[in-house]
Amino acid sequence: xxxxxxxxxxxxxxxxxxxxxxxxxxxxxxxxxxxxxxxxxxxxxxxxxxxxxxxxxxxxxxxxxxxxxxxxxxxxxxxxxxxxxxxxxxxxxxxxxxxxxxxxxxxxxxxxxxxxxxxxxxxxxxxxxxxxxxxxxxxxxxxxxxxxxxxxxxxxxxxxxxxxxxxxxxxxxxxxxxxxxxxxxxxxxxxxxxxxxxxxxxxxxxx
Numbered sequence: 001x002x003x004x005x006x007x008x009x010x011x012x013x014x015x016x017x018x019x020x021x022x023x024x025x026x027x028x029x030x031x032x033x034x035x036x037x038x039x040x041x042x043x044x045x046x047x048x049x050x051x052x053x054x055x056x057x058x059x060x061x062x063x064x065x066x067x068x069x070x071x072x073x074x075x076x077x078x079x080x081x082x083x084x085x086x087x088x089x090x091x092x093x094x095x096x097x098x099x100x101x102x103x104x105x106x107x108x109x110x111x112x113x114x115x116x117x118x119x120x121x122x123x124x125x126x127x128x129x130x131x132x133x134x135x136x137x138x139x140x141x142x143x144x145x146x147x148x149x150x151x152x153x154x155x156x157x158x159x160x161x162x163x164x165x166x167x168x169x170x171x172x173x174x175x176x177x178x179x180x181x182x183x184x185x186x187x188x189x190x191x192x193x194x195x196x197x198x199x200x201x202x203x204x205x206x207x
Contacts, residue, residue: 001028001029001032001042002028002031002032002042003028004027004028005050005052006048006050006052007028009031009035010040013035013038013040014031014035016035016038017031017034017035017037017038018034021034023074023078024071024074024075024078025067025070025071025074025189025191026067026068026070026071026072026074026075027071029071029072029075030071030074030075030078033075033076033078033079033082033091033095033096034079036088036091036095037079037082037088037091058171061171062171062174062175065171065172065175066175066178066179067189067191069103069104069175069176069179070179070182070183070189072099072103073099073103073104073179073183075099076096076099076100076103079096080096082096083096083097084097103176104176104179104180107169107172107173107175107176108173108176108177108180110169110173111173117129117132117133137161137162137165140161140165141158141161144158144161145158
């Protein structure tokens with residue numbers, strides 16, 4: 001997707017797609033899918049640097065991620081006719097299926113792992129829990145170290161990985177469940193923005 005915080009659009013492609021739509025809460029995702037459906041490609045600039053203000057507390061984070069997820073699901077539903085259609089190539093066979101799988105299915109199914117872990121502990125199979133938990137944590141840590149190495153940055157933030165697994169997974173589960181319930185009920189959801197702080201972050205890079 002072309003991110004709203006740092007994206008550039010080809011004017012004629014936007015015009016051909018009909019411009020920005022008010023059909024969803026994720027207008028950047030909506031427009032990206034509309035343009036991709038026309039056959040255009042999205043390019044990623046590895047050297048681009050963008051500063052953006054992020055949520056400062058959990059309530060704001062939940063509000064932001066709910067709008068993102070609900071709007072993304074609206075967009076995926078809006079373009080459901082593209083699914084598994086050879087005409088649309090990777091958009092129909094990879095892009096849209098990944099939205100449904102990783103944005104909704106995985107967050108909702110992932111608690112099964114914690115339930116299985118607790119069941120194993122109650123049954124006295126602590127060694128299985130330790131083995132599985134250590135392997136999963138090692139995999140995530142390795143992926144994180146690789147990501148920081150590729151960006152040539154210090155991996156100091158990875159010290160927060162254990163807390164992130166507990167905190168952020170719970171946030172995603174709540175947001176995914178809330179978005180699914182809202183979609184099933186056909187609830188009206190308005191576009192909201194996060195509360196802005198009075199401070200500006202220092203630029204990531206200076207000339």
